[in-house]
Each structure stands twice: as structure tokens, then as C-alpha cells.
Amino acid sequence: MGKIRGSAAETVSPAGDGFEEAPQTPPTETLSISQRAMRRGADRYLEALNPEQREAVETLDGPLLVLAGAGTGKTRVLTTRIAHLLRLGRAHPGQILAVTFTNKAAREMKQRVSELIGGAVEGMPWLGTFHAIGVKILRRHAELVDLKPSFTVLDTDDQIRLIKQLLAAENIDEKRWPARVLASMIDGWKNRGLRSERVPDGESYGFANGKGRDLYAAYQRRLKDLNAVDFGDLLLENLRLFQDHPDVLARYQQRFRYMLVDEYQDTNVAQYLWLRLLAQREDGEPQNVCCVGDDDQSIYGWRGAEVDNILRFETDFPGAKVIRLERNYRSTAHILGAASGLIAHNQGRLGKTLHTEGDDGEKVVVQGCWDDEEEARVIGEDIEQLQRHEHALNEIAILVRASFQMRAFEDRFITLGLDYRVIGGPRFYERQEIRDAIAYLDVTLNPSNDLKFERIVNVPRRGLGEATLKSLHQLARANEIPLTQAARLIVETEELKPKPRRALAGLLADFDRWRSMVDTMRHTELAELILDESGYTGMWQADRSQQAEGRLENLKELIRFMEEFDTLAGFMEHVSLVMDAATEEGTDRVNLMTLHSAKGLEFDTVFLPGWDEGLLPHQRSLDEAGRSGLEEERRLAHVGLTRARKNAKITFAQNRRNYGMWQTAVPSRFIDELPHEHVQVAEDDGLRGYGPSRFDSEDMFASGNYETPGWQRARANRQRSGGAPRREPITIEGTLVAASTAEGAGLELGQRVFHQKFGYGRVSAIDGNKLTVDFEKAGRKKVVDSFVERV
């Protein structure tokens, strides 16, 4: 994982080592002896802040919005503020509510607070993600919302499986109305704080001709039956709890004397409502709520985040103070200038002007490429160049808009032997083997968890297929009992054939045995035993596919992770909410990730490939959300640029393969929105022109309309290597040893081919690497083999 760095002004020593007396503190008599003793540590941490940061830390009463631009020390303000509250004795750790979006952010905040206050205060119980805090509150009052305190939190897989069952029960064609579509609709409604009865008609009609709302309601009923909630419910049920039980709400309002919210621009409606309920005090006490965010970094609108929440803050919280952090400690003036100039094109923003006192640095480089392969090649070469100048690979990142872009880079880096790591992707907990393992553990503890039982009943294969499961379901539904119980009954009957019957009985006996060991055996050992005896480990050991080894490794990692908990139940409680991908650090590698997952990170050098119209901004964003979509894409571009400390390079490709079809791409409009004074257009150094580019000009540029600006640029930058796409020229340490020939490319007379300019056609003559092709639309043309693809 790329390191999250603090701002450049990271010079604070852990508080507690200073001797200065605090300049302004509350009356000493209100503090305990230990607090007074702690206070001798003084306010050195405040002196390390700039005036705006300091104001944000010291404005303790009333609503406060801190607009913290990229690299302006946002996390430091939040953590210092918490430390300050504690140091002044304004609140006990248990009276501060601090919410983040990710576990990572929560962990980091804990870490930094405890560094600031010298580790003297035990962990803050109410510092965590919205969801983690939501679970905590919900467990305490579960009965008030028709749940048992032991409720389980469903993951996405379980959700889908459950919805599939509902659709089947309603005889809804899953092809036309896929379960995942309904799942994401329900998710969207929950993000907006909507319970089924309040789903608007129009939206209800969006699924299965008006069954949307009813299915949502049925889904919720099933959840209650299962004593389960999904992620969205964690907040929604909190809202219900607070709304229906004002006394409970009042207790939390009084408890949380100070509230802090990180990444406020990412909050959705439900989270916003939740915060408002907690902050809205009727007893006349001030609403000490401090939200920190940056409207220019709001990039999660598509999953329910409402930029409006941050834009509306002053209306929502009358008398709110707004403090802008605009002093950037991260990037050079050129990078900042480019980013600021770009984001200034957005309309709906509160407006900030980032500035730095640092060097101008290098201008942002822009370079056009022929296609994505060349893009990868150019960037690969740049990286090798940087490497020769001892630039750490860890400090280089390639930020792409969509993950399919990564492939070209991975291919290239593998050929170059350049170490890289991919950040993001499927998270640890989401991996199949991890979910399977957890399902085994879950059923061991909780035999009535039907969804988990179904998941693993035939993994590894035990001959318990569709037919068996169907009988089980029938019996379970008829008697309203969990599947495992139905299984117990059914093995006593003649209903199943001997084979499945024996298999099922065996599995039940296994679970019983494992369950009997829960209290006596160490939970990590038990987990290993279960995975072993169930045949699950064996299944992957027998699997000779490439990924099998990694999966076994992940299972071991899971056991290691369990060590951090005392009991199996304790582990299960947290596993769905608090398990991140374990990213190795340590080795020096180039970082490859999406723009989304780059938020919050920073690197010396950042490459931003794929600034093509349609990719960034993404076409789908434009289609679905119009101007606000465009603005979110622009913010994404802005996030990308502001990740760079020293160097940023933007590239675009003139040809991109979209689902197999070559398409001519146009440079992103964002490129032309960058201020000229901060940008340098890369010149072709002529060194890269190997391969067919030496001799294909006569064909490529002799005829036809090649005078468009795009083609002119393409010509200026032409560095195409030999070989049809996906077929690298054979090189030994960069020396071309075998250029493509028509024969080598497997072309023969009559072969149907595709050309990005002329379309489809058939080869009518071959002369070395030059082909004569009869194109279906463009007629007979002479082209170089490397410009066509076999189809």
C-alpha cells in the first residue's frame, strides 16, 4: 500500500516531552490530577500548525466546516483537534465521536492521536467507520428494532444469494431482472435513507414492472427472519432507532460532546441524517460538530455520496464557521497550478485556491501516444530513466481511470522486469477462499445461517447438488426451520439417494463435532482443523491452477489474522467490517492503481495515462449524470494531479481498443483546460522510433485524409512498434531482432483482417510486410501488416 504521508510540515514531536506551560487552557480546578499532570506536556503540538490549521483546531464550540484542500494537512488537523480536546479536558475519550469512511483512516487516526497525546489515553471507543459505530450502537439496542443482539452482517454475496431466492419465489425472470441490479437499487435506496414504504413509485417501477418496492420489503422481512442486516441497514436501522426512541437518541446526544467527521464530502444521505440527529440538540447545548472535507475531492457520487452535504453545511448548521486550508505542503507550484486551473472549471464548488511556498518545480508533462501499448512503453521507459537516477519505485505511481487500463502496464512491466504492485482490486475479505472459510466458521458457530450453509454445502464437491438442495429448501420452508435442521430431518428419511444422504449426514456430523470443540480448542487451531477436515484445504491443494497457491497462502493469512482475536466469536464479529487487504510493503515497486483508490495517497512522481475523451471523463459518467458527472470526472482528474509531489505526466492514446474494436480517441478536454504556463508538451526525442515506423509512412500517410489534427499529432509522435497488437516484437535487451512480416503474423491471401482506419477487409496480395487489402467500405488499399489484425 502506498504510504499515506502527513504534510511536509510533519515536525511535531510527540507531545509530552515539552516543558512549556500551556498558554490558554481552562481553569485548572476542573481537571483531575492526572489530567493536570498530562497538561504539563504543553501545547507544542499547536505551535507546529499554520494559522488556519491552528484556528481549525482551537475553534472547539459550535459547528465548524474545515475545507481542506489536497495536501493541506487535513488528517493532522483532525488528530490534533482530538488531542487538544483531550488535553484541555473538554471531553473524555468516550465523549468524542469521530467517524471516518475506511478502517484504514480510522486506524491511522487512532495511531496519530495516541502519538500526539503520548499514548496516555486508552483507545477511543467511538472512533471508527460509520458502519463500525453503527453496529456498536445497534448491538446495544437491537431489540428496539426487532433484532437480536447477535445479529449477523451480510456480505454482498449473501445479499445476492438471498435476493436470487426471492426472485425465484416470485417467479421473476432473473435474466431480465438480475439479482445484482435489485441489490444495487436497494443499496441506493438505503444510501438515501429510504425504507421500502418510501420508495417513490417511479423507482419502484424500475424493477420487474413495479415489483421493486415489494421485493425490497420482502428482502427486509427475510433479513429479520435471518436475524441479519446488510451494510445499508447498519445506518438505516440506527436512524429508525433514533427516530422511534428519542430517549435513546438523547442519551447519545449527551454522550457525544464533540463530533468529528472525516471526508465529509463523501457522506451519503443516510449518514448525513444520522449525523444531524446526533448533532441536533434540543437542550440548548452547542452543536460541537466539526466536519472536514474537500468538495473538490468528492469522487464517490456514483455510490451515493452527496456533494451537496458539504455545499449545504452552512445552511444545515446555522452559525457554522468555515475555515479553509489552502496552504499546500505537498506539491510543487507547477503541479498545484495545473490542478487548480483544471478544477476551476467546475461550477458547483465552494472554491479554494491552493498555494504553496515551495519551488516551482517541473511543469506537468503532456504526451500523446499512438495506443495504450505505446503509452505503457513510454511510461515504462520514463520509469527506467527515473530508476537510473535512483528514484525509488515506491515513490512512483500510475493512476488509471479504469482497471482494464492496468493490463497494458502489467504486460509491459513484466517484459521489462520492472517490479510493480497493484493497489486495490478485490479486497482480502472478498476473495472466494476467504469467504468460503468464513462460511465454514460461521456455520460452526451459528448453524441456522442458511446463506453461509448454502455457500459451502457443496464446496468442496460432496455430491450435494441442485436436487438435494431443492429438497432441503422445500422441507425448510414447509416447517419454517433453518436448512441445517431440515438436513437433520431429511437424512432420517428415504427421500435422498444413498450417496447424497450419506454425504449430508457426514457433513452434519462434522459440524457437530467442530461445534463441540469451540469452547475447548484454540480458535486458530480449530479453524485449521475445520478447513482441513472439511476437505477445503485439500480442494485447493489438488487444484493445479495458477491461483491455487495464492489461495492457500490467503487461508494461512486468515489464520494469522485470527490470532489478533481471543475467540472465534470475537473474530467473526469484526471480520466483515474490519478486514482489509494485506498489502506488502517493504519491497521497492511501482504502484499501479485506479484514481479512486489513490485518494489520500501521495507520490513523488505520478503518471496519469488515459486522458482520452470517453475514458476521462468517462463516457458513462457523462451519459448518466450529465454535467454533474463531468464535474465529478474533473474532480477525479484533480485528485490524480494533486497526488504528485514533484513530477506529473499526463498521457493519452489516439487509438484505444474498446471491447475488441479499435476506436480513434480524442485527447481529454481536461488537457486543454490545464493552464499553459504549468504544462510542457513532451517532444518526440526520435529515439523510440524503431520497428515499422521507419518504413510504414508511405503507406499510412500517402493517401486518404490524414490531415486532421489528431493524425498530425499521431504522426509527430509515431513510435509504433512492430507486430500486430498483443504480439510483441522479439527483442533482446531492446534490440529488435525480428520485425514482423506478413507471414510471421500468420497472414495469408484471403485472410479477413481489421484495420482501425479502413475497417474490415480481405487480403488480396502480400509483399513482405506490405499488404493489399480489399476493404469492405474503403475499397482496395495498400497497408503495412502491423496495422491490421486478423479477425
Place this chain on the structure above:
DNA sequence: TAAGCTGAAATTTTT
């Protein structure tokens, strides 16, 4: 039950 086939879809991702 399991491999092979066919057709549709194809951003971004956290909890």
C-alpha cells in the same frame, strides 16, 4: 455432476 458452449456485458468501490 462436470466440462463445454453460448450469449450478454463490459467504470469507479467501501462497509
Place this chain on the structure above:
DNA sequence: TTTCAGCTTA
């Protein structure tokens, strides 16, 4: 083009 899910066939 690739991937993946669901369906068909051995």
C-alpha cells in the same frame, strides 16, 4: 476481446 454466468450435453 474477454469474461462470466447460466445452460446444455456427455
